[in-house]
Amino acid sequence: MKFLRWLLVSCSVLFGCFRVTGQKVNNQYNLAIQKTSIPVQIDGLLDDSAWKNADVARDFFMVLPMDTSYANVKTEVRMSYDDQFLYLVAVCYHGSAGDYVVESLRRDFAFQKNDNFLFFFDPFEDKTSGFSFGANAAGAQWDGFIYEGGKMDLSWDHKWISKVLNYEDRWVFEAAVPFKSIRYKKGMTSWGINFSRNDLKTFEKSSWAPVPRQFPTVSLAYTGNLNWDAPPPAAGANISLIPYVLGGLSKDYSKATPTEFRKDIGGDAKISITSSLNLDLTVNPDFSQVEVDRQVTNLDRFELFFPERRQFFLENADIFGNFGYANIRPFFSRRIGLNVPIQFGARLSGKLNKDWRIGLMDMQTKSVAERDLPTQNFAVVSLQRKVFSRSNIGFLFVNKQSLRYEPDKDPVTPEARQYNRTIGIEYNLASPGNYWTGKAMLLKSFSPGGGPRTITQAANLNYTSRRLLLSWQHEYVGKDFIAEVGYVPRSGYVKMNPQAGYLFFPRKSAVLSHGPLLQTVFYANEQFRKTDYEHSLTYRTTFRNQSVLNAYLSKTYIELLTPFDPTNTGSDSLATGTRHRFSTAYIEYISKPKSLFTYAANVRYGGYYNEGTRLQLTSEFGYRFQPHVGITMSSTYNDIRIPGSWGRRSFWLVGPRVDITLTNTFYFTAFGQYNEQTKNINLNTRLQWRYKPASDFFIVYTDNYLPEYMAVKNRALVAKFTYWFSL
Structure with a gap:
């Protein structure tokens, strides 16, 4: 301490x-x-x-x-x-x-x-x-x-x-x-x-x-x-109603259940309290038209992050979701309504005056009996005060509350907490010319029966000029810190991350700039004993035609704090406390964006857990018949060789995509994803017609297959109609 x-x-x-x-x-x-x-x-x-x-x-x-x-x-x-x-x-x-x-x-x-x-x-x-x-x-x-x-x-x-x-x-x-x-x-x-x-x-x-x-x-x-020449006119009464109607059907072939037919109605309202403060309301929201997340080959020890895509959460989303750091987010809106229907919600967000911003949110989800999941309420309060030229001080409070909840006696279904709360304060630094930026943050969580180490603290400071980049960041997340409505994949650690980079600008050359970037990511436990590090050197080259070439060398050390399957396929796990050291080399090239045919490719090779090796090949090829059709093929191949029961494992992830834009209001997208690691093929098509500004008609079709014999796992078809009424 x-x-x-x-x-x-x-x-x-x-x-x-x-x-x-x-x-x-x-x-x-x-x-x-x-x-x-x-x-x-x-x-x-x-x-x-x-x-x-x-x-x-x-x-x-x-x-x-x-x-x-x-x-x-x-x-x-x-x-x-x-x-x-x-x-x-x-x-x-x-x-x-x-x-x-x-x-x-x-x-x-x-x-x-x-x-x-x-x-x-x-x-x-x-x-x-x-x-x-x-x-x-x-x-x-x-x-x-x-x-x-x-x-x-x-x-x-x-x-x-x-x-x-x-x-x-x-x-x-x-x-x-x-x-x-x-x-x-x-x-x-x-x-x-x-x-x-x-x-x-x-x-x-x-x-x-x-x-x-x-x-x-x-x-x-x-x-x-x-x-x-005069103050801008007042916007006047500004109320919008955005109802939707939806119909669809879905079938789960893997469970041999009957076809489910959907018919739903709901909507949002946007009410301008002032010209700078907005109230958003939603009842029975549906997000079926939101494009599905891209699949990835997951070889990480911790939970992966996927961004929010749902429209209701997006306006002024930064005042709620940008508190904290990439891996220390006390609030992450995707935790609300994750595989659980949302009943209703309200968000008040915007400017109180030149110096004050506010964000208030209250959402309520339905109960799910088969998972012993109660009705839950999510409340968020965020305040931000501008200080100095461009800096600010922020305050955040997040509360997740189970309502009228008595856990059942079934040991299979997890017991939900009665509540989980997080409170935090942070200072965001931004100099007048943006050369100096940074953040300092302090968080504390509260849960029933919580342990003593519920504090999280982090800070960073960056200096960025035309040639020079200097950065320092450190984090401390207490072992008992729990943010159920956040994204904090790791706890009980201290992290330090210094960076230094420099750019050279040759004259009269095809190369616009080039230079090294040196950084270290160091992890220790709460007693400050080393558990992980990665030292890396990247050499970045940007050409005048905007193509990019990057090369990367790293040295990694990992001490496992929990058992871990290095293939993430349910195989045997490496034991807690085992130590792993390996080096990695990486090279990447991204072609100039001007060409109709564009491509990007990278090769990564090096050691892996348990004295194994890992080869990763990633590529993306695209061709456009501008401005109406774009075709892209992306692929990732991982070849992993680990002594012991794992042996050799290889995983393909392949994803073709077609984008057709007949006009700037009529879009059709179709993409497929074959993920060998999860043994899944996904097909997704989406037609969107924006028949009036901010008013849409969607048809979305999704399909999931087992790669063997292309056996259908599940499929769904949804049609959704939204209309934006301005009052």
């Missing part, structure tokens, strides 16, 4: 040294926006009166490949508004001859694989949260919520309209964003704003207000100013 106290003191001193304030970095970049009395027609033409006298944002700065000059590709942006909409038009001139490069017409495309234009705005001028909208050169829309100053949540989805027209020398993007679709504070006449352009034909990324190349252009620390 002396070590823990030393860590706490050192964190306090360290973060106290970086209390930063300062003027906005790009305060000299200003764009005026004036109200128009005639609504803009969203047609991709610049003949509206609003554009004739509008201020123009031009002279973009290059971000990639280098950030030391103006962009070679010319872009011009104009903005206007009326009582209902925020308008924007961007003229994106071609930098070289040839067709545009796009992945598909699918919404929320991959930024690095498309010619695109995006705009980011910070309506609170807090440099930490905001919104992004945009499109690729074929007209596919992009929208998302910005959190932690420069991270994008593309799952956020709202109603807005846009149009893209292509010409011989340019493409034009025109958009209208309803004020009801965004959150902002009334009365503010200056918003943070920036524009980003990605042009794959010239391998150039640019922005209006300059952004250092080591940061994404979405970084709100580097926005300019959008200066309104």
Whole structure:
């Protein structure tokens, strides 16, 4: 515990040294926006009166490949508004001859694989949260919520309209964003704003207000100013009802049960309490249209993480789910309704004012008699207070409560806890220019009969410049710390993770940058006795055409704290306390995104548990008939050889995928997954027709087979209809 106290003191001193304030970095970049009395027609033409006298944002700065000059590709942006909409038009001139490069017409495309234009705005001028909208050169829309100053949540989805027209020398993007679709504070006449352009034909990324190349252009620390001629209009009453009706059937062939027929109804409501605070309500939600998780070959000792995909949990998800670290999450929304029906729920989230954010959530699930699982209530309280220039202090409380529960006497069904609670506080550091970032966190859990070591503490500090990366992170998770509504796969350990990296920028070379990254991940038990470590050296090479080559060497030591089957197939287990040392080499290449045919491949070879060896081959090949069809084949092969009863084991994981986007509102996806480790073949097809903005019709078909003789395990067909009513 002396070590823990030393860590706490050192964190306090360290973060106290970086209390930063300062003027906005790009305060000299200003764009005026004036109200128009005639609504803009969203047609991709610049003949509206609003554009004739509008201020123009031009002279973009290059971000990639280098950030030391103006962009070679010319872009011009104009903005206007009326009582209902925020308008924007961007003229994106071609930098070289040839067709545009796009992945598909699918919404929320991959930024690095498309010619695109995006705009980011910070309506609170807090440099930490905001919104992004945009499109690729074929007209596919992009929208998302910005959190932690420069991270994008593309799952956020709202109603807005846009149009893209292509010409011989340019493409034009025109958009209208309803004020009801965004959150902002009334009365503010200056918003943070920036524009980003990605042009794959010239391998150039640019922005209006300059952004250092080591940061994404979405970084709100580097926005300019959008200066309104009058305060933006109030959004007015903003209530949306999103009901759904659903029908389907499913059959479990492995249990020889009769076909089950489904018919369901439910829905969500979105109510704007203020222009920046939103109340979400749900009754009998259904998430059958959500794309299934990709299967993986699991050779890990701990639980794997899969991201949240359900729409209800996504708006302002960061204030709930980003508390903590990747492997220390006190709240993880996928724990709610995991194979259990949700009855109803409510979420209040957003801004109270410029400095305060709030998140309140209450969800209730149904009981499941055959698993002796009671009705459970999940309550979450999250508060966040901005401090200094871009930093904040956060508070979180999570409560899971079993209601009217008396456990049965069956020893087969596990006994649920009456309650589990977690309380925490954290400080998030972000300097004005984003060079210094970090976090310090303290958590404590409460459960019936809980042990004495229920504290978790962690901190990290990062310095990122164009050439240099320095990072330190440490964690302590007490043996008795339990976060049932979180994701904490490991307990009873101390972890330290320092990193140091450097980049070289050769002149007049096909190589844009290259350099080493050295890091150590060290684990010890609570008595600070070594249990695991991995020392690694990575050499990273990025080419001017945006292809990437990485090489990696590592040395690993593991002392097993519990029995472990190194094949994860139910075979014999290695004993607790056994020690394993091995080295690994790895090389990876990712091709340039401009090509119609793209590919990525990596090879990993080295030692494995019990003086064994492991060869892993991973590849992905894709071809696109842009912008309508994309075909991808991904595969992973593991060859494991372990002395003893395991012998030689090999696992294939193969996954073909077809994406068809006939228009930017009609999508069809089909993919298969063959997982040799779990002996399962999965087929999934999904048709989505967005017949009106934010209103959808889905048809989803899933099938699971045993690889032997293609025997059917189960299959299901669901049709779902949703409609977004704006009141």
